[in-house]
Amino acid sequence: MANGEQTTGRTPSVAIARIASRIPVDASLAVLDVFGIVVAYTGLLLLRFDLKVPDSYWERFGAFLAVAVVVHLVANVGWRTYGHIWEHASIDEARRLFMSGLTAWVVLVVVDAVPAFRIPLSVVMVGPLVATIFMGATRFQSRLFAFRSHEEGSGLRVVVVGAGAGGGAAVREMRRDHQLGMSPVAVLDDDPRTQGRSINGVPIAGGIDDLARVVHERDVHQVLLAIGDPSPALAARVMDGAAAAGVPVKVAPRLADVVHGQATLRDVRELRIEDLLGRAQVDLDLQSVRTLLRGRRVLVTGGGGSIGSEIARQVAELHPAALVILDHDETHLHDAAQALPASAHQVLADIRDRDLVERVFTSFRPEVVFHAAAHKHVPLLESHACEAVRTNVLGTVNVVDAAVRAGTDRVVFISTDKAACPVSVMGASKWLAEQLAIQRVPSSRFCAVRFGNVMGSRGSVIPTFQRQIAAGGPVTVTDPRMTRYFMSTKEAVSLVLNAAASDGTGILMLEMGEPVNILELAERMIRLSGRAVDDIGIEFTGPRPGERLEEEMSGPLEELAETGLTGIVSVRPVAVAPEQLEQVLDALVEAADRRDDVAAATLLRGAVAVADVAARDQSDGAPFPRP
Numbered sequence: 038m039a040n041g042e043q044t045t046g047r048t049p050s051v052a053i054a055r056i057a058s059r060i061p062v063d064a065s066l067a068v069l070d071v072f073g074i075v076v077a078y079t080g081l082l083l084l085r086f087d088l089k090v091p092d093s094y095w096e097r098f099g100a101f102l103a104v105a106v107v108v109h110l111v112a113n114v115g116w117r118t119y120g121h122i123w124e125h126a127s128i129d130e131a132r133r134l135f136m137s138g139l140t141a142w143v144v145l146v147v148v149d150a151v152p153a154f155r156i157p158l159s160v161v162m163v164g165p166l167v168a169t170i171f172m173g174a175t176r177f178q179s180r181l182f183a184f185r186s187h188e189e190g191s192g193l194r195v196v197v198v199g200a201g202a203g204g205g206a207a208v209r210e211m212r213r214d215h216q217l218g219m220s221p222v223a224v225l226d227d228d229p230r231t232q233g234r235s236i237n238g239v240p241i242a243g244g245i246d247d248l249a250r251v252v253h254e255r256d257v258h259q260v261l262l263a264i265g266d267p268s269p270a271l272a273a274r275v276m277d278g279a280a281a282a283g284v285p286v287k288v289a290p291r292l293a294d295v296v297h298g299q300a301t302l303r304d305v306r307e308l309r310i311e312d313l314l315g316r317a318q319v320d321l322d323l324q325s326v327r328t329l330l331r332g333r334r335v336l337v338t339g340g341g342g343s344i345g346s347e348i349a350r351q352v353a354e355l356h357p358a359a360l361v362i363l364d365h366d367e368t369h370l371h372d373a374a375q376a377l378p379a380s381a382h383q384v385l386a387d388i389r390d391r392d393l394v395e396r397v398f399t400s401f402r403p404e405v406v407f408h409a410a411a412h413k414h415v416p417l418l419e420s421h422a423c424e425a426v427r428t429n430v431l432g433t434v435n436v437v438d439a440a441v442r443a444g445t446d447r448v449v450f451i452s453t454d455k456a457a458c459p460v461s462v463m464g465a466s467k468w469l470a471e472q473l474a475i476q477r478v479p480s481s482r483f484c485a486v487r488f489g490n491v492m493g494s495r496g497s498v499i500p501t502f503q504r505q506i507a508a509g510g511p512v513t514v515t516d517p518r519m520t521r522y523f524m525s526t527k528e529a530v531s532l533v534l535n536a537a538a539s540d541g542t543g544i545l546m547l548e549m550g551e552p553v554n555i556l557e558l559a560e561r562m563i564r565l566s567g568r569a570v571d572d573i574g575i576e577f578t579g580p581r582p583g584e585r586l587e588e589e590m591s592g593p594l595e596e597l598a599e600t601g602l603t604g605i606v607s608v609r610p611v612a613v614a615p616e617q618l619e620q621v622l623d624a625l626v627e628a629a630d631r632r633d634d635v636a637a638a639t640l641l642r643g644a645v646a647v648a649d650v651a652a653r654d655q656s657d658g659a660p661f662p663r664p
Contacts, residue, residue, distance in 0.1 A: 066119060066175070067110060073171030074109050078102055081160045081167065094156060101145075101154040108144050109168060112137040118176075134176065138169030192218040196248070196257045198275055199264035200226035200241050207263040207289050208237050217303065222255045245271070248278030257282070261305065263289040272312040273561065280564040288312065310499055311492055313561055314523050314553055327355050329405065329447065329538040334359040336403035338388055338436055339410030341369025343491060344451055346376070347530040348407050353377050361401050363388070364410070388432035398439040405537070408436050409451040411467065418463040419582035422637035423629045429466035430473070430625060437474045437483075448478050449537040450485040452544070454522060457487065457608075458592040461583030465641035471544060472648075473622065476615050480542050486533050487608070488547040489522030489588055498555065499523075502562045510573035512563065515580045517556045520587050522549035532604050541600050544608040546590050611648045618644075 082090055082098055090098075113119060116137040118130070142165035148154050149161045195211065197204045204224055211219045223242040226232065231241050242251050251257065260279045264271065279286045287305040335352050339345035340362025346369075349362045360377065364370040365387040374383050382401070386393050388410050411429050412418055418425040433450065440448045452471055455464030471485045492499050498521070505512045529547065536545045556575070563573045580586065591597055596609040621644045628636040 067113075069175045070110065070113065070172050071106055073175065074106050074168045075102065077167040077171055078105055078160060078164045081164055082156065085157050085160055097154060098156050101148065101156050104148055104154060105141070105145055105164065105168075108148070109137070109141045109165075109172075112140040112144075113172075116140065118172075130176070131173070134169060134173050138165050138172075141165045141168070192220045193258045194222045194256055195219050195259050195261050196223045196225060196242075196251055196255070197221055197239070198225050198245060198248070198260060198262045200224050200228065200231040200236060201264065203265050203289060203291075204263040205236050207261060208239050212237055219259075219261075222257060223251050225251060245274050245278065248275065249282040252279075252282035252284055257284060260284055260286045261289055262286060262308065265291055267312065269313050272308065276308055276313065276561070276565060280567070285567055308565060310558075310562055310565060311525055313565070314492065314558070325538040326534045330355045330357050330534075332356070332358045333404045333446075334361075334401060335405045335407070336361040336363065336398075336401060337407045337409060338363045339408070339451075340364050340383075341366050341371075341373045342409060343526055344530060344533075345407070345409035346373035347526045348409060348533065349373060349381070350376050351527075351530055351534060352407075353381065357405075359401065359403075361397075361403065363397065388436055389427045391435045391438075394435045394439050395442070398443040398445075402443055403440070403445055405447045405449070406436065406440050406445050407449045407451065407533070407537070408433065410436075411451070413453070413463060415455065415461045415463045415583040416581035418466070419461060419638070420634060422462045422466075422634040422641065423632055425462050425466040426625045426629045426637050426641070429463070430470050430622070431629070433470040434473055434477070434622070437477050441478055446482060447537060448474070448483045449533065450474050450483070451533065452485045452487045454487055454489040454549070454588045454590045457589045457595065459642075459645050460585055462638050462641055463583065465645050469618075469621065469641060469644055471610065472613050472618055475543060475610070476618055482542075484536060484542050485544045486536050486547065487544060487590060488524060488529050488532070489549045489590070490524070491526045491529050492523050498558070499562070502559055506563055506566050506568070506573055510563075511576045512559045512573060513576050513578050514556050514559050515578055515584060516586060517554075517577060518586050519555045519580070519584075520552035521555060522552050522588060522590070524549055535602060536600075536605050539600065539602055539605070541602070541605065541607055544595075544610050545600065546597075546606045546608050548604045548606060549590060552587065613644075613648045617647065 078098075079102070082094065086094070113134075116133045118133050118137055142162075145161050145165060149156060149158065197207050199207075204226070208221045208224065211217055211221045221237075221239045224236055224239055225243055225245050225248060226241055227244045229244075232243060234241050242255075248260065252260070260275065262272065262275050267275075276286055286308040288308055290304045290306075330352055335357045337345050337349045337352070337360075340349050341364035345362065345364070349360060353360055359382065360380070361382040361384055362370065362373060362377070363384040363386050364373070365385070367385055370383055370385060374381060384397055386397060388394055410432060412421075412425050437448060437450075450471065453464065453467050455461060456468040456471055457464075459465040459468045474483060474485060490497055502512050524547065532547045536547075559575055560570050563570050563575075566573075591608050592611070594611050598607040598609065600607050621640060624640050625637060628640060
């Protein structure tokens with residue numbers, strides 16, 4: 038009770054204090070309003086009669102002026118034109134002032150109809166407008182002076198790319214916040230309807246192709262890309278123009294984040310290679326993913342890797358009953374766990390240990406398994422085929438067998454584009470793992486998901502190029518004709534989760550978009566770093582063991598079908614007899630036990646060749662039809 042009394046007792050005093058703190062500012066503003074009203078109406082009356090006002094009008098004018106002052110002040114209070122910080126005023130405050138003036142005009146027209154207050158109608162019609170302009174000038178003078186001082190101030194001279202909502206917001210914030218140290222000097226936009234106009238006094242000086250010219254003409258220090266979700270082609274044009282002019286490019290935060298107070302122009306970021314390789318974002322069926330994972334026990338093998346850790350992170354956001362990440366690398370496992378809730382379980386184990394894998398599944402009884410653990414470096418595995426067999430093939434068998442015995446509802450195998458028409462040890466091992474998993478897990482509970490290179494993953498060409506550029510070059514490219522598919526880790530994992538939650542079974546393939554030429558990628562990354570290609574240099578080393586110039590997402594004997602899911606296609610693999618698979622598996626176990634890498638590599642490639650021959654025989658020598 039005492040606490041309630043104290044709170045009640047404090048509330049009026051706090052309210053009074055807040056009102057008192059505003060009185061000096063609002064009172065002075067009201068005094069200025071009164072002065073403006075008096076000057077406006079008196080001046081108009083004098084002008085109406087060429088400074089010779091009849092005495093009869095002066096007598097009525099005094100009464101009218103008193104009413105006009107009261108009406109204007111009451112209208113100002115009613116429309117809440119007091120109590121604002123006018124240095125940060127916006128269109129809303131201007132609208133309130135306009136409505137206050139309009140209200141006063143209506144009332145005073147009525148008042149003027151009363152004989153005791155009647156003055157010339159022209160004074161009544163124009164007076165509220167002049168008074169409102171005066172009151173607006175007194176309120177917005179801080180904004181006007183701030184605008185001028187910032188326009189003449191120093192700081193980074195910035196050209197803004199984009200005259201839409203994002204560009205307009207960026208210009209306004211730079212004008213308003215002096216501490217940003219950024220001064221907008223020009224805006225560029227490809228829409229011809231905007232060119233020649235201005236945003237907040239900043240001229241729209243041309244299109245994006247005029248970037249280099251505008252940079253030189255206006256002594257620009259920095260380019261700010263302020264277009265929400267720019268296409269890769271547009272981002273590349275901005276980068277090329279900035280590189281030609283020798284200035285850096287920054288990317289403004291999303292307008293939605295700015296509007297919701299989650300970001301400001303202080304949060305500008307560097308233009309990233311992902312912006313140049315980006316793809317149109319797909320709409321994911323998050324509800325079906327929540328249904329699959331919420332309240333379920335989920336296990337992620339390879340949870341310390343690039344894909345596995347992102348799977349675990351996204352799964353954790355959907356509130357599973359339990360989340361287990363398994364990895365054989367202590368450091369990677371520890372690092373991945375830092376981004377997860379404290380309740381996530383870490384299991385330091387190797388999927389090649391069949392008994393240990395069995396104990397993990399018996400202990401946690403996972404309902405959903407994402408199998409991402411694998412050896413993936415193509416050239417390295419060419420000379421270590423036995424390691425590829427132990428991890429990619431036998432390790433997968435251990436996981437799927439344990440999942441079946443534990444009654445797991447859904448097994449999702451993370452595969453690779455290199456399993457389509459495999460020519461490398463790595464690709465063949467993942468292809469064989471797909472085949473074995475299909476044979477061992479009931480079809481309604483299994484799917485394998487193929488996709489290509491993930492930007493930024495360990496061993497990817499992108500971080501390799503970044504290190505080489507940072508070291509001063511040269512950048513090494515295997516062949517100028519080589520192409521690869523790229524996808525961001527976040528998008529790849531989101532599509533994996535969507536595929537897992539769908540009714541899709543067997544092998545599913547993520548649509549990877551258009552392949553990227555690796556030489557062009559290297560050149561873009563060099564320019565993105567602010568350096569010239571000739572300064573860094575590019576060396577061609579020739580394809581490494583197991584590499585091919587172009588990757589494929591499906592083989593010529595595999596049939597593709599729509600799944601009804603955006604960005605996901607079903608692949609009907611080449612059918613291999615179960616007895617043939619078991620024979621190959623037994624032979625691979627023997628070769629791995631002998632540490633015979635040559636035999637293991639021969640067996641892997643031989644299994645792929647036998648499957649191709651069988652498939653051609655089944656299809657009378659013709660490949661399966663493709664959509």
